[in-house]
Amino acid sequence: MSEERFDAIVVGAGPAGSVAAYCMAKAGLEVLLIERGSTPGEKSMTGGRLYGHSLHKIIPNFWEEAPVERKVTRETVTFMTGETAVSLDVKSEKWNETPSFTVLRSEFDAWLASKAEEAGAMLAAGVKVDELILENGKVVGVRCDEDEMFANVVIAADGVNSLLAQKAGIRGEILPKHVATGAKEVIELPREVIEDRFNLSEDTGAAQLFVGECTRGLQGGGFIYTNKNTVSLGLVITAEEFAHTEHRIIDLIEEFKMHPAIQPLIEGGKVVEYSGHLVPEGGLSMMPPLVNDGLLIVGDAAGFVLNTGYMVRGMDLAIASGEAAANAVIAAKAQEDYSKQGLASYQTDLENSFVLRDLKTYAKAPSFMENKRIFGHYPFFVEEMMVNLFKVNRTPAKPIMKETWTTIKRYGGLVQLAKDAWKGVSAL
Amino acid sequence: MKKLSIEERLGTTKFIVDEGVPHIVLDKSICATCKGKPCVKACPAGLYQVQGDSVSFDFAGCLECGTCRVVCLPKGLKWEYPRGTFGVEFRYG
Numbered sequence: 001m002s003e004e005r006f007d008a009i010v011v012g013a014g015p016a017g018s019v020a021a022y023c024m025a026k027a028g029l030e031v032l033l034i035e036r037g038s039t040p041g042e043k044s045m046t047g048g049r050l051y052g053h054s055l056h057k058i059i060p061n062f063w064e065e066a067p068v069e070r071k072v073t074r075e076t077v078t079f080m081t082g083e084t085a086v087s088l089d090v091k092s093e094k095w096n097e098t099p100s101f102t103v104l105r106s107e108f109d110a111w112l113a114s115k116a117e118e119a120g121a122m123l124a125a126g127v128k129v130d131e132l133i134l135e136n137g138k139v140v141g142v143r144c145d146e147d148e149m150f151a152n153v154v155i156a157a158d159g160v161n162s163l164l165a166q167k168a169g170i171r172g173e174i175l176p177k178h179v180a181t182g183a184k185e186v187i188e189l190p191r192e193v194i195e196d197r198f199n200l201s202e203d204t205g206a207a208q209l210f211v212g213e214c215t216r217g218l219q220g221g222g223f224i225y226t227n228k229n230t231v232s233l234g235l236v237i238t239a240e241e242f243a244h245t246e247h248r249i250i251d252l253i254e255e256f257k258m259h260p261a262i263q264p265l266i267e268g269g270k271v272v273e274y275s276g277h278l279v280p281e282g283g284l285s286m287m288p289p290l291v292n293d294g295l296l297i298v299g300d301a302a303g304f305v306l307n308t309g310y311m312v313r314g315m316d317l318a319i320a321s322g323e324a325a326a327n328a329v330i331a332a333k334a335q336e337d338y339s340k341q342g343l344a345s346y347q348t349d350l351e352n353s354f355v356l357r358d359l360k361t362y363a364k365a366p367s368f369m370e371n372k373r374i375f376g377h378y379p380f381f382v383e384e385m386m387v388n389l390f391k392v393n394r395t396p397a398k399p400i401m402k403e404t405w406t407t408i409k410r411y412g413g414l415v416q417l418a419k420d421a422w423k424g425v426s427a428l
Numbered sequence: 429m430k431k432l433s434i435e436e437r438l439g440t441t442k443f444i445v446d447e448g449v450p451h452i453v454l455d456k457s458i459c460a461t462c463k464g465k466p467c468v469k470a471c472p473a474g475l476y477q478v479q480g481d482s483v484s485f486d487f488a489g490c491l492e493c494g495t496c497r498v499v500c501l502p503k504g505l506k507w508e509y510p511r512g513t514f515g516v517e518f519r520y521g
Contacts, residue, residue, distance in 0.1 A: 038513045043492065045521045105521030126513040144512075161494040163509070174498050176466075181495040183472035185437065186520040187429075230520065239499050242470035250474040254431040266429050273520045274437035276472030276491035278498065 006032045006151040008329050009142055010121075011129045011164060013040035013113040014105075015050075016299025016318035016325075017157030019058060021116035023326030029333065031121040032149065033113065034142070036128040041109030045277040047182065048225045048232050049207050050108075051100045051316040058323055059115065067111050068101035069227035070205025074198065077310045078261070080212040080222075084383040085261035091199070102205045102225040102232070103315075104186070129158070132168045132295065138339070139168070139294035152338045153329050155296050157322065160278045162288070162301035170295070171288035176240035177370075178282025178303075180220055183253045184234030187269035191229045197265050198226050209310060212379030214256040216247050219375055221309070222256050224265065231266060233257065236279055236312075238369075279314070280305045283359050283366050291347050293340050296325040306358055308365050308428050309374075317355050324349040368427035373412075373420060381411040434474040438489045446514035450487040451507070452496065458504035459483045466499040492516055 008024055010017045013035035021033040037043040049072060055062050063071070073095065078087040117123050133141040133148060141150035142164075156164045160179065165171045189197075198206040210222035220237035235253050242249075256262060280286060280303040287303045290296065298304075299318035306313040328346035332338050350356045368374075384407045389400070398406075408414055459465070460482040467476040473489050476496065492515055497507035509515070 036509060036512050038517070041521060042517045043515075045491075045518055106518045107521075109521070128509055128512040161497065161509075176499050176501070179495075179498055181470055181472055181493065237470075239466075239470060239495055242466035242499055243464045245469060248469045248474065249472050250434045250437075257429060258431060263429065269429055271432060271437060271440050273518065274441050275516075275518055275521065276493040276495070278493045278495055 004150060006030045006149070007333055008032070008153045008155060009034065009149060009151040010155045010157055011142060012157035012159055012299075012301075013116075013123065013125070014044055014109055014157060014159060014299060014318065015112060015315045016322040017155065018109065018112040018116045019055070019319045019322030020155050020157060020298060020326045021121040022112075022119050023058065023323050024329055025116060025119035025121040027326070027330045029330065031116075032151065033116055033121045033123050034127050034129055034144070035113070035123065035125045038126045039110055040113035040123070040125060041106040044105035044109045045182075045184065045275045046103060046105050046315065047184065047223050047234060047236070047312060048102055048104070049100055049312070050103045051098070051313055053098045054316045054320040054323070056098070058319070063099065063101060067107040068103055070102045070200070070203055072100045072102060072207045073204040074200065074206040076206065076208040078208065078210045079379040079382040080210050080214055080259065080261060081379050081383045082213050083260065084387060085259070086382045086386045100207075102207070102227050104227060104230070104232075129164065132164050134168060137293060139292065153294055153296065153332065153343065155298055155325050155329070156301050157298045158301050160280045160300040162297070165288050165297055165301065170292055174286065175282070176243070177238060178280065178286040180236045180238045180279045180281050180307075181242075181249060182234055182236040182277045182279055183249050184232055184275050184277075185253065185257075185271045186227075186273040186275075187231045187233060187266050188229060188272045189231060189266070189269045193268070194226050194229065194231060200226065209312070210256075211309070211375060214259065215252060215375060216245070217372070217376030218245060218247065219369055223312075224262070230272065231269065233262075233266065238281070239278070279307070281307050281366060284363050285366070290350065291340055291343050294338050296328060296343060296346050298322050298325045304355060304359070306362055306365075307369070308362055309369060317358075320353060320355050321350060324353065324355070362428065364427035368423055371420065371423070377411065381407065384410070438473060441491070442517040442519055443488065444514050444517060445488045446510050449511065449514075451510040451515070452485070452487050452490065453506045454483070454485050455504050456482045458502050462502050462504060467496045470495045470499050490515065
């Protein structure tokens with residue numbers, strides 16, 4: 001390698017970028033990892049949960065050394081209206097084989113980038129990449145202010161906004177229906193209080209998703225993840241929704257905190273950080289070309305996020321894509337072919353792995369979620385059914401079937417319900 | 429636990445403001461023609477506020493999410509990340 005040319009430049013030290021840099025450096029490649037924050041992690045934000053399987057493959061039992069918060073053993077999905085919350089609550093030890101963890105990204109990303117450095121990657125933090133350098137249509141490096149840096153391959157791990165690919169004309173504008181805006185508060189509470197309130201033992205955690213009143217029926221939902229001595233609470237709302245509503249996300253998140261089902265969980269807590277982020281949710285329909293001459297696109301920049309309504313995944317896909325990109329660069333170096341053809345194994349690896357397979361499996365989920373009835377209608381339907389089921393007063397009771405039938409009729413009838421249920425089942 | 433104003437919430441977050449070098453610049457004449465003004469409702473930092481026909485905006489306090497960039501269909505703003513080392517610094521993330 002000549003002094004001024006790297007095998008690879010990775011832009012962005014999030015999970016996808018740091019894993020790509022780690023894997024390439026471990027294989028002996030000369031790697032430059034560039035991060036615009038003063039330290040890795042400083043610009044990163046998540047709701048917060050990492051499904052561990054893909055990082056476990058690269059760094060076995062990473063959770064023994066990584067700064068993860070709690071291992072999730074409790075999953076809750078809740079339909080909420082103004083006064084009612086109806087939940088599906090699952091507590092199990094059976095996820096232990098492939099555990100998931102709540103995480104805070106500032107510390108976690110700093111750790112992962114340090115692994116890449118230990119493996120031999122060079123980290124340039126506090127440096128913003130302004131644009132890709134192209135020669136004859138091939139990416140050959142990056143420009144940062146006055147400086148130019150060159151490499152055989154650039155890996156764009158620059159996050160959901162993915163300005164690099166857009167500026168280079170490789171991808172178009174992001175559509176508002178393909179992304180969701182997230183707002184989050186990190187709320188500090190004593191460890192034991194969190195464990196008592198969420199029914200947890202030491203180091204185990206809860207992941208809770210909410211649909212309905214928390215977004216006032218707008219497409220999206222709420223979340224709570226328990227960390228060691230903080231709770232991450234927030235909302236995610238499809239960006240397109242803000243064109244047709246008077247609700248502001250900054251108000252909705254505070255109202256969510258005040259809900260009678262949420263308030264007791266965070267009472268006495270102190271907000272220690274407020275953050276916001278954009279989540280790519282368009283799946284395959286927003287995916288840019290992943291392989292280009294001298295350029296691979298990974299993680300959020302490639303749109304690798306899955307939101308099925310009961311589960312949100314991004315970091316596990318990002319990590320697997322970083323590994324696949326690294327392998328493609330390693331293979332390209334062996335052949336000394338960094339063209340689109342030389343790097344093509346990135347695409348085929350992803351197609352054969354869970355990354356693109358799962359995105360294909362759930363490809364209908366984003367359009368299913370556009371169904372207004374899910375967010376505005378069914379939470380009330382569920383409320384009425386459940387409240388009536390448990391209600392006791394002096395009015396003589398009706399048989400359950402009769403009561404249920406009345407509710408179903410009021411919410412559009414059995415045919416509509418069956419249609420939506422079928423769409424849901426076939427999309428998920 | 430009570431509701432917090434957006435100012436109180438942003439007060440918990442660390443920012444290194446690049447004084448005098450805004451990374452988002454509005455063309456307020458375009459904002460004045462925009463009916464829905466989705467930025468006002470969507471910005472998780474509440475930095476956009478309706479001001480007459482147009483909007484007012486302050487880049488200090490920006491969480492760098494990119495929502496305004498995406499929802500602004502009339503292209504009334506120029507959006508870049510802040511210069512390296514400037515902007516928001518998440519201590520939790």
